[in-house]
Amino acid sequence: MRLSVIGCGYLGAVHAAAMASIGHEVVGIDVDEAKIAALRAGSAPFFEPGLSEILTSGVASGRLTFTTEMAAASGAAVHFLAVGTPQTTGGHAADLTFVNAAVEGLLPYLRPGDIVAGKSTVPVGTAARLAALIEPTGATLVWNPEFLREGWAVQDTVDPDRLVVGVTAGATDVVQTMKDVYHTAVAKGTPFIVTDYATAELVKVAANAFLATKISFINAMAEVAEVTGADVTQLADAIGFDQRIGRRFLGAGIGFGGGCLPKDIRAFTARAEELGRAESVGFLREVDAINLRRRDRAVQLVVGALDGVVFQKKVAVLGAAFKPHSDDIRDSPALEVASRLKGLGADVVVTDPQALENAARVHPQLTYEPSLDETLRGADVVVLVTEWDEYRRQLTPEHAGSLVAQRVVVDGRNSYDPALWRAAGWTYYGMGRP
Numbered sequence: 297m298r299l300s301v302i303g304c305g306y307l308g309a310v311h312a313a314a315m316a317s318i319g320h321e322v323v324g325i326d327v328d329e330a331k332i333a334a335l336r337a338g339s340a341p342f343f344e345p346g347l348s349e350i351l352t353s354g355v356a357s358g359r360l361t362f363t364t365e366m367a368a369a370s371g372a373a374v375h376f377l378a379v380g381t382p383q384t385t386g387g388h389a390a391d392l393t394f395v396n397a398a399v400e401g402l403l404p405y406l407r408p409g410d411i412v413a414g415k416s417t418v419p420v421g422t423a424a425r426l427a428a429l430i431e432p433t434g435a436t437l438v439w440n441p442e443f444l445r446e447g448w449a450v451q452d453t454v455d456p457d458r459l460v461v462g463v464t465a466g467a468t469d470v471v472q473t474m475k476d477v478y479h480t481a482v483a484k485g486t487p488f489i490v491t492d493y494a495t496a497e498l499v500k501v502a503a504n505a506f507l508a509t510k511i512s513f514i515n516a517m518a519e520v521a522e523v524t525g526a527d528v529t530q531l532a533d534a535i536g537f538d539q540r541i542g543r544r545f546l547g548a549g550i551g552f553g554g555g556c557l558p559k560d561i562r563a564f565t566a567r568a569e570e571l572g573r574a575e576s577v578g579f580l581r582e583v584d585a586i587n588l589r590r591r592d593r594a595v596q597l598v599v600g601a602l603d604g605v606v607f608q609k610k611v612a613v614l615g616a617a618f619k620p621h622s623d624d625i626r627d628s629p630a631l632e633v634a635s636r637l638k639g640l641g642a643d644v645v646v647t648d649p650q651a652l653e654n655a656a657r658v659h660p661q662l663t664y665e666p667s668l669d670e671t672l673r674g675a676d677v678v679v680l681v682t683e684w685d686e687y688r689r690q691l692t693p694e695h696a697g698s699l700v701a702q703r704v705v706v707d708g709r710n711s712y713d714p715a716l717w718r719a720a721g722w723t724y725y726g727m728g729r730p
């Protein structure tokens with residue numbers, strides 16, 4: 297099938313390349329010329345495992361092209377909207393400028409029978425509004441939310457755990473076309489949920505709100521553990537054995553960040569207020585507050601570990617990305633902790649296997665060091681904030697101990713075995729652990 301993908305960021309670039317990898321002829325369209333030039337050359341403009349491979353093979357096969365010209369969307373059977381919906385400046389609502397511009401730009405090229413498939417995360421009610429703009433062209437809008445995780449984006453796109461398509465009543469042909477798009481997943485028996493626009497939009501925000509709530513729940517337990525001497529990691533293991541609860545996303549630590557969970561729960565709260573249902577999702581404000589408090593807690597632990605004297609102490613910060621397997625630093629808890637320590641007068645040195653370039657652009661005040669050993673050398677305290685394998689599994693307390701000035705570690709992701717580090721002479725501080 298011929299497909300167009302409008303917006304070639306984390307979502308769109310992966311979607312375009314993944315759709316080409318399952319046999320479709322795809323054009324990716326974006327207003328950012330530098331991004332398009334990189335993608336055309338088969339190079340991923342951000343770090344995402346497996347993306348370069350499918351980009352290169354897609355471009356080489358001739359089935360995957362990239363352009364800044366919206367006219368190139370002409371002739372595609374399905375047009376995916378994959379532009380960003382960031383948090384508005386100065387507010388909590390989602391900024392729909394890019395979605396509106398993408399639809400307006402696409403309208404002149406739509407033909408009767410075309411499908412426009414919305415993938416961007418939008419406030420409930422957006423699809424119905426956009427459908428009214430699209431329908432006069434004879435094209436049909438479907439809402440097809442995306443659930444990919446950064447770091448696993450290729451796998452999640454090609455082999456998702458469910459597909460959701462929101463349509464207007466009686467759109468059977470349209471549903472079949474969407475099944476043809478995702479033919480490999482459909483052939484595998486992937487759950488394919490056909491629903492209305494509002495449900496499809498809500499499935500996406502509800503899923504992210506639930507995940508954020510799960511993380512803040514365990515972080516709230518960490519706060520209680522801190523005043524009772526309990527261990528939140530053991531608590532999470534123990535409740536996680538209950539299959540109704542499950543252990544995944546019960547990792548206590550410095551909390552969630554990134555371009556999705558924080559802004560999605562805020563946008564959901566803002567939308568619920570507009571709909572007169574503020575009280576229904578009022579708990580998400582608490583989820584947000586708990587999450588942000590964990591960053592304060594990490595800073596406090598570091599200050600405490602240095603006996604309150606931070607000025608000119610060398611703090612080795614392991615991690616800058618909002619999570620491992622990504623170079624994304626949007627709302628990164630790691631960089632917030634680093635910046636706050638820098639603000640207190642510490643000599644902060646940050647290392648990360650992928651995110652240093654992005655971090656340096658946004659936080660030029662911090663010192664960056666690509667080598668882990670150099671970051672650790674002479675450190676008065678080590679702070680683990682992004683649990684890359686390099687820092688979590690491969691770094692031994694003995695090796696780290698041979699480089700630092702003081703064997704003091706603050707484990708912001710509860711990734712280390714405290715017994716092992718203490719046995720090697722380290723003073724260990726975790727998040728919600730004794």
Ligand code: UGA
Pocket residue numbers: 417442443444445446447504507511544545546547548549550551552553554555556557618619620
């Ligand atoms: C999230 C969702 O997981 C995806 O399903 C969704 O498609 C995506 O947002 C989106 O809306 O586009 P992502 O932002 O890539 O994906 O990151 P997650 O893997 O969800 O992690 C989010 C944050 O939570 C990270 O900062 C991570 O470190 C933190 N986290 C995760 C914890 O603090 N504890 C945990 O147990 C798990």
